[in-house]
Amino acid sequence: MRLFAMAYSLTCYALAVTVLVALILFIKGLILPITINQPSPLSPQLPVLPAIFANVALIAFWGLQHSVMADTRFKARKPRRSMVAG
Numbered sequence: 001m002r003l004f005a006m007a008y009s010l011t012c013y014a015l016a017v018t019v020l021v022a023l024i025l026f027i028k029g030l031i032l033p034i035t036i037n038q039p040s041p042l043s044p045q046l047p048v049l050p051a052i053f054a055n056v057a058l059i060a061f062w063g064l065q066h067s068v069m070a071d072t073r074f075k076a077r078k079p080r081r082s083m084v085a086g
Contacts, residue, residue, distance in 0.1 A: 022032070029035035039045050068074055 025032050026034070027036050029037055034040055
């Protein structure tokens with residue numbers, strides 16, 4: 001079981017590092033065929049106003065979800081589970 005846990009941990013770590021490096025390359029515009037500064041050939045270009053509205057709506061939804069989960073009534077109904085190292 002410990003070998004599986006170690007292999008899983010290393011796999012997740014390697015995946016996270018890979019994604020982080022890809023994000024840096026995407027933002028800097030290096031190596032990758034699509035960068036943050038050019039539109040994707042797979043998606044249509046949206047006007048700025050709907051894009052801003054979509055971003056604000058997503059951030060508001062995220063904030064609402066986190067506010068609800070931080071409420072004491074939500075925490076009281078949520079079953080207490082914890083990972084025990086062993």
